[in-house]
Amino acid sequence: MAKQPALPTQAEDFSAWYNELVYKADLVDLGPVRGAFVIKPYGYALWENIQRELDAMFKAAGHENLYFPMLIPMSYFQREAQHVEGFSPELAVVTHAGGAELEEPLAIRPTSETIIGELYAKWVQSYRDLPLLYNQWCNVVRWEMRTRPFLRTSEFLWQEGHTAHATEAEARAEVRTMLDVYARLAEEFAAVPVIKGEKTEGERFAGAVETLTIEAMMRDGKALQSGTSHYLGQNFARAFDITFNDVDNQQAFAHTTSWGLSTRMIGAIIMSHGDDQGLILPPKLAPHQVVVVPMGRSNDEEGRTRVRAEVDRLVAALRAAGVRVKVDDRDASPGAKFYEWEQKGVPLRVDLGPKDLDAGTALVKDRLKDEKDTVPLSGLVDHLVAALPDFHARLFERARAFREARTVEAHTWDELVAGVEKGFVIAAHCGDPASEKAIQEATKATVRCIPLEGVSAAGSVCVHTGRPSGYANKVVFARAY
RNA sequence: CGGGGUGUAGCGCAGCCUGGUAGCGCACUUGACUGGGGGUCAAGUGGUCGCAGGUUCAAAUCCUGUCACCCCGACCA
Numbered sequence: 001m002a003k004q005p006a007l008p009t010q011a012e013d014f015s016a017w018y019n020e021l022v023y024k025a026d027l028v029d030l031g032p033v034r035g036a037f038v039i040k041p042y043g044y045a046l047w048e049n050i051q052r053e054l055d056a057m058f059k060a061a062g063h064e065n066l067y068f069p070m071l072i073p074m075s076y077f078q079r080e081a082q083h084v085e086g087f088s089p090e091l092a093v094v095t096h097a098g099g100a101e102l103e104e105p106l107a108i109r110p111t112s113e114t115i116i117g118e119l120y121a122k123w124v125q126s127y128r129d130l131p132l133l134y135n136q137w138c139n140v141v142r143w144e145m146r147t148r149p150f151l152r153t154s155e156f157l158w159q160e161g162h163t164a165h166a167t168e169a170e171a172r173a174e175v176r177t178m179l180d181v182y183a184r185l186a187e188e189f190a191a192v193p194v195i196k197g198e199k200t201e202g203e204r205f206a207g208a209v210e211t212l213t214i215e216a217m218m219r220d221g222k223a224l225q226s227g228t229s230h231y232l233g234q235n236f237a238r239a240f241d242i243t244f245n246d247v248d249n250q251q252a253f254a255h256t257t258s259w260g261l262s263t264r265m266i267g268a269i270i271m272s273h274g275d276d277q278g279l280i281l282p283p284k285l286a287p288h289q290v291v292v293v294p295m296g297r298s299n300d301e302e303g304r305t306r307v308r309a310e311v312d313r314l315v316a317a318l319r320a321a322g323v324r325v326k327v328d329d330r331d332a333s334p335g336a337k338f339y340e341w342e343q344k345g346v347p348l349r350v351d352l353g354p355k356d357l358d359a360g361t362a363l364v365k366d367r368l369k370d371e372k373d374t375v376p377l378s379g380l381v382d383h384l385v386a387a388l389p390d391f392h393a394r395l396f397e398r399a400r401a402f403r404e405a406r407t408v409e410a411h412t413w414d415e416l417v418a419g420v421e422k423g424f425v426i427a428a429h430c431g432d433p434a435s436e437k438a439i440q441e442a443t444k445a446t447v448r449c450i451p452l453e454g455v456s457a458a459g460s461v462c463v464h465t466g467r468p469s470g471y472a473n474k475v476v477f478a479r480a481y
Numbered sequence: 482c483g484g485g486g487u488g489u490a491g492c493g494c495a496g497c498c499u500g501g502u503a504g505c506g507c508a509c510u511u512g513a514c515u516g517g518g519g520g521u522c523a524a525g526u527g528g529u530c531g532c533a534g535g536u537u538c539a540a541a542u543c544c545u546g547u548c549a550c551c552c553c554g555a556c557c558a
Contacts, residue, residue: 032549353516355517
């Protein structure tokens with residue numbers, strides 16, 4: 001096998017690096033329809049692992065899964081003014097079915113607030129029916145102008161949680177709780193450090209009163225919104241008549257929330273950790289945590305047999321220890337396998353051949369290190385089991401340090417302009433949407449969020465208008481995906 | 482929706498200007514040698530040149546139309 005053309009480097013063209021890597025690492029393939037990508041097994045396995053971890057956290061927080069239909073009567077979108085304005089441009093609509101034109105066109109869900117609102121109205125009569133704490137795993141379709149694998153696709157997979165509560169305080173608490181769940185998934189599983197914050201008015205979800213977000217920094221310094229949690233107030237309750245009798249037999253509108261995390265998280269993982277050699281996957285979500293490459297010459301049947309026996313023992317022990325391990329026993333050259341698994345971002349690789357057996361050791365290659373470690377066979381399983389959480393910690397710290405190094409606090413306009421070229425800028429802002437827009441036009445950067453735990457803006461003036469800060473904390477400016 | 486580009490083997494491309502047997506690299510198949518960082522040699526498989534018209538003795542190539550996709554912007558998880 002000859003050398004493949006190298007991946008473009010991140011430094012020369014980050015975008016090309018990403019676009020080529022998702023194909024080379026076998027995560028996706030192009031579908032026949034624009035912007036609709038096939039998620040291949042290696043990419044889908046990542047999603048399955050994300051699903052498994054998130055789903056467990058949802059359930060631990062008291063939620064149940066259910067499923068709503070994908071087709072939504074068009075008229076439902078008209079009921080909430082902000083919502084229809086936000087979503088109608090990107091709706092895909094079914095106008096024909098069963099060989100005839102439909103009386104009312106059906107939208108393919110871009111998100112399910114409307115159809116769920118309609119049904120929640122039916123399910124809620126009394127305060128005793130609340131809260132409703134439901135989630136669904138599904139696909140949605142948004143006809144975006146421009147698409148990129150995982151980051152923005154015509155159809156994507158996600159989960160959408162929809163809850164209804166008797167009080168505002170309870171609903172707002174739910175929104176925070178679920179944001180924390182997303183932050184945990186990002187940091188403790190994906191090793192992606194995130195900033196938790198609130199969206200400004202202009203960046204809010206269509207129809208929401210408050211939108212909370214987790215924002216991560218990609219390796220080109222740009223921000224990626226990786227999960228959102230919305231307090232919808234009583235907007236959708238009013239639009240869909242979700243009312244109930246409270247303890248005092250007074251009729252009241254419910255307070256609803258919605259929160260979603262999509263396959264975009266896979267893009268966040270790729271762009272937070274990947275390097276010029278390819279992917280680097282976080283061990284807790286990686287389809288294969290350890291790949292074993294057996295060595296041995298084809299004419300050395302005895303050596304191969306010994307290696308195979310040792311590999312079988314190793315794999316059994318690792319599986320018993322809960323490690324996801326794959327043996328690459330394909331008939332290909334070892335070098336080709338090394339490059340492939342490195343590009344696919346497998347955290348740890350074990351090379352094992354007759355020479356190693358004679359020495360009683362194995363070679364362990366760590367995706368974050370340049371050199372291989374020689375590890376005694378007797379302690380190999382323990383070494384690998386311990387190396388995985390350590391790998392996670394180093395990966396997270398690497399991403400955190402990268403973000404810190406590219407985050408500056410700006411006190412002047414010039415500092416803001418210079419800062420967003422490299423990464424995040426912390427600065428005070430007056431909160432005027434017109435100023436936000438002007439900043440975007442001048443710098444291509446937007447307010448990513450007002451951090452929940454951030455730098456106090458008390459006494460600070462807006463970096464753009466010089467007016468007093470409109471928020472308690474300084475905001476995060478960045479260019480975004 | 483604006484700007485740019487591309488449709489030729491599974492992938493990446495050349496050929497088109499100047500019409501005349503459809504080519505190269507990788508991948509794939511078979512065999513031998515090889516095997517600790519993208520192996521070598523040899524022999525092979527695979528194409529209605531995006532689609533529809535037109536010009537011509539003859540079209541991947543020229544003309545007209547059309548469709549699709551990709552990339553860069555504005556909009557969005």
